[in-house]
Amino acid sequence: xxxxxxxxxxxxxxxxxxxxxxxxxxxxxxxxxxxxxxxxxxxxxxxxxxxxxxxxxxxxxxxxxxxxxxxxxxxxxxxxxxxxxxxxxxxxxxxxxxxxxxxxxxxxxxxxxxxxxxxxxxxxxxxxxxxxxxxxxxxxxxxxxxxxxxxxxxxxxxxxxxxxxxxxxxxxxxxxxxxxxxxxxxxxxxxxxxxxxxxxxxxxxxxxxxxxxxxxxxxxxxxxxxxxxxxxxxxxxxxxxxxxxxxxxxxxxxxxxxxxxxxxxxxxxxxxxxxxxxxxxxxxxxxxxxxxxxxxxxxxxxxxxxxxxxx
Numbered sequence: 001x002x003x004x005x006x007x008x009x010x011x012x013x014x015x016x017x018x019x020x021x022x023x024x025x026x027x028x029x030x031x032x033x034x035x036x037x038x039x040x041x042x043x044x045x046x047x048x049x050x051x052x053x054x055x056x057x058x059x060x061x062x063x064x065x066x067x068x069x070x071x072x073x074x075x076x077x078x079x080x081x082x083x084x085x086x087x088x089x090x091x092x093x094x095x096x097x098x099x100x101x102x103x104x105x106x107x108x109x110x111x112x113x114x115x116x117x118x119x120x121x122x123x124x125x126x127x128x129x130x131x132x133x134x135x136x137x138x139x140x141x142x143x144x145x146x147x148x149x150x151x152x153x154x155x156x157x158x159x160x161x162x163x164x165x166x167x168x169x170x171x172x173x174x175x176x177x178x179x180x181x182x183x184x185x186x187x188x189x190x191x192x193x194x195x196x197x198x199x200x201x202x203x204x205x206x207x208x209x210x211x212x213x214x215x216x217x218x219x220x221x222x223x224x225x226x227x228x229x230x231x232x233x234x235x236x237x238x239x240x241x242x243x244x245x246x247x248x249x250x251x252x253x254x255x256x257x258x259x260x261x262x263x264x265x266x267x268x269x270x271x272x273x274x275x276x277x278x279x280x281x282x283x284x285x286x287x288x289x290x291x292x293x294x295x296x297x298x299x300x301x302x303x304x305x306x307x308x309x310x311x
Contacts, residue, residue, distance in 0.1 A: 001029070001059055001226060005101075008033040008057035010042060010091055011064030015171045016106060016164070019219035020061050027223065033057055037064075043086035052094035060095050060103040061222060062088070062144075066137075067108075070203075070271055072178040073134035084140035092147050092159065102158045104226055105148050107141040107234065109165050109211075109275050110134045119278035122163075122234050131272050149232045158230055162222060165238035165277045168296065169215030170303045182212055185249050186297070186304055189258040198260045200253075203268035206246030211238050211276050214296035217289040224287045238277030239289045255297050 001007070007024060011017035012034040024032055033055050040051055042064050066076075066083040073080055088105070095103045112120045113128030125145070130138045148159035168182040179187070185202070192200045221237045229235060243251075249262050282288075291299075 003028055004031060005029070005058040006031045006033060006056070007059045007061070008052075008055065009061045009063060010087075011062075013037075013171075014063060014067075015167060015169055015173070015215050016218060017061070017063040018171045019169060019215040020063060020222055022216065023219040023223050042090055043083055045086075045090050048090035048094050052091075052098050056098055057095075058101050059226065060091065060100050061226075062091050062103060062105045064091070065106075067173075068178045069180045069184065070133050070269060073137050077136045080134075081136035081140055084137060085143060088140065088144040088147060092144070092151065095159070096151050096155055096157050100157075102160070102226060103148070104222060105144050105159065105161045106222070107145055107161055107163045108137070109163055109236075109238075109277060110138045110272075111141050111145070111163060112275070114272050118274050119240065119276040120236065121278040122236060122281060125234065133269065133271060145234050152232050160225065160229055160231065161234040162225060163234050163236050163277075164218050165211045165213050165236070165275070167213055167215050167218055168300050170300070172215075172300060172303070174304060174308055181210065181245060182248065182252070182297070183300070183304070185252045186256065186301055187308075189249075189253050189256045190301075190304070190309075192260055193256055193258040199263045200249075200258065200260060201263045201265050202245070202249055203265055204245065204270040205266045206244060206249065206262075206264040208245050208270045208272065209242045209274040209276065210245060210248065211240070211242040212248075212293055212296070213238055213289060214291040214299070217291050220290070221282065221287050225282075225285070228285060235281050235285075236277040236279055237282060238279050240277060240279040240283075241293075242274070242276040243293070251294065252297060255294070255301060
């Protein structure tokens with residue numbers, strides 16, 4: 001990417017989009033186009049058409065999506081399918097019509113079958129049934145991958161797809177119902193510590209295994225791949241290391257200094273038993289994560305304190 005290139009980061013206010021913007025600015029890119037969801041509704045075909053044809057970006061990072069945890073995914077099934085399909089369809093199609101040099105579509109590890117072998121290799125896509133609770137979101141993301149490949153095959157577009165593992169970091173969502181497991185645990189342990197609670201209750205058995213990547217590491221990988229990767233299909237972005245939800249909760253408890261007990265509510269769903277990315281493909285391309293889990297959680301907790309705790 002030329003330093004003078006015009007780069008559109010869709011979803012720049014989100015955790016992933018804001019990390020990509022930080023990375024681009026750090027690397028000396030100044031011509032970055034941003035629109036908040038209030039300024040531009042990416043579900044609106046006419047609005048996106050007008051925006052892209054006017055701005056004519058050279059490169060697009062498609063990090064905008066409707067996202068949430070198990071409860072949100074399962075409750076707003078229609079919205080997760082419709083909104084994400086609309087966003088993708090509009091941005092990808094208009095990028096083609098307006099001769100965008102390269103587009104990166106960001107998906108999610110939930111695209112893989114629920115019972116796929118571990119670790120998850122890129123070729124396991126569409127080899128089995130999805131996790132029921134977030135199937136609509138996964139279907140939308142799979143469609144995005146296939147759309148990028150189809151536009152590459154039919155029109156010669158340089159559109160690539162990357163699949164991050166579970167993410168956390170600056171500007172994360174700490175909503176009591178709609179957040180993912182790691183930020184939810186940070187909030188729960190912090191509130192229990194402040195309120196002097198004896199216990200923190202955690203959904204599920206604590207046995208599922210998850211992998212976590214700091215969002216600024218993801219941004220670093222996205223920047224690297226935008227320069228060095230031009231292939232169809234998808235490429236995983238992760239650490240290649242996982243741990244149980246119980247061990248994650250114990251680590252967060254220790255970092256925050258919560259002295260009470262953790263209680264696991266086994267009547268609540270666990271979700272997929274294990275989700276670990278096979279990252280041999282991205283390692284072979286020359287990229288590896290830098291921030292380990294403890295350091296990342298400490299950084300995220302500090303960000304939570306700065307933004308969500310009244311001083």
